[in-house]
Amino acid sequence: MSVPLLAVDGLSRSFGKLVVLSQLDLLVEAGGIHAIIGPNGAGKTTFFNLVTGALGPDVGHIRFDGSEIVDLPSYRRTALGICRTFQNIRLFGSMTVLDNVLLGLHCRTRGGLLTPLVGVPFRRPRAEVGARERAGEILELVGLAGTAARSAVELPYGQQRRLEIARALASAPKLLLLDEPSAGMNTQETIELEALIGEVNRRGVTILLIEHKMSLVMKLSRVVTVLNFGQKIAEGPPAAIQRDPRVIEAYLGSE
């Protein structure tokens, strides 16, 4: 295995007496697509929350790109190159598509308190012009070119998912965490999503994916980690995971 981009060591988190994640070790290889699967309540989303800093762990270490990040606030982790999407789409609904992407770019554009964005009578600073060009490129990449001025809530469901990915990509992540990106998508949309994730990965973004659709997991990922009741029960290439008796038991129950 090459250098891990994300190295998680002994990570635990409980809510009251409920242990959601217990002593999790996980390595995410740089440049790959890594999937996390597991039954509902296995601790997958909690794991994402711990990696992005939305939650703090009870114990454990998270190393990203060689440095310890477990004590850093969320926004610092985003600056280092970790960004996520949410299981339930969470866009800034009342804003335009472009504003959503510009917010993703917020941490990458330098500017003072009053740096103007748009529509001001005096000249726009170079950084913001660059930001808008970059936002346009990202929208094109995810297939949302031409929707920039629309309000985010007006987009159809599949496109809202794409916009969430676009917003995350705007922060120029090294590691992109996708929380069930295909949830609620039909077959056609899932195939398009698969192509998009593949393309993003080819551009050098390491992807960590929570997913229930096995077809997507099997096609995309190099490594699959299986969680059950907060513990890792299996890890390996998708083909091996599919045959693993512990995994089959976790999903179907033992006889």
Added chain:
Amino acid sequence: MPDLAYLVFLVADGALAGSIYALVALAFVVVYKASRMINFAVGEWTMLGARTAAAASHTIGLGPGGAVAVGCAGVVALALLFNRIVLRPLSRSSLLSLIMLTLGVGIFMRGAATVVFAGVPARIASPFPLDPLVVAGVPLSVDKIVAAVIATACIAALSWFFRGSRTGLALRAVASDQQVALAVGIDLHRHFAITWALVGVLSVLAGTLWSFVSGGGFGIELLGFKVFPIVILGGLDSLAGTIVGAFAVGILESLVAGYVDPIVGGGFSHVASYLVLIATLFVRPFGLFGRPDVERV
């Protein structure tokens, strides 16, 4: 004065007052939007703004402009300190306790102001002529017009700030969904601080302008109560609605003072906006411009 001219006078006079209400209401709404906190001390902040500027004027001997600048620096510093020392450690406690806290802070500020500013005049002397300006037979007081112009300029600047600057965009993101704002890399604490700095500036401007037109610091805290009919009318989460609401309340008060007060013997203008508040809550509990999912005061 002929009937029509009297009506125009009342509307104009009310709109001029409304522009200052708008500043106070905006100080309230920026905090609400960023953190869902209802700041019951907004009137006290305005009082503090007026008195700090007045103190700068009377003790250092600055002119109105300089006094307002020094006042802004002082109150912004206090607001930032309040945010850092009081609010930030409480950021995980319930909204209800924060709201109660603002009530306590308001009382503390009133008490402390009488001690700290003891013996210092409560207002900057108005630099504007006292004789009213007569436009087409309608007398308008100069200080009110100037106050309205300054207030309108501030409102325009603030609207631009929220719509057109990158910080404004980030503030709107914080208002929309804190968790997602965090996830895209926005430093919440930094933006809460910016919000409180805005409260500081708005307080000094609104307080000073109000002391020009009302002729003294007396009862300036009560200005805070005007905020509630305004934001209920305009919708708690809408900046544009807040501005419309402020003008509506100003004009309503003026009309009621002009037409109803002489009949009932006075004082009804102070009540009228609260009747509208109650009526609005019955008809559109989320305000005329607000979205339905908003909490009520």
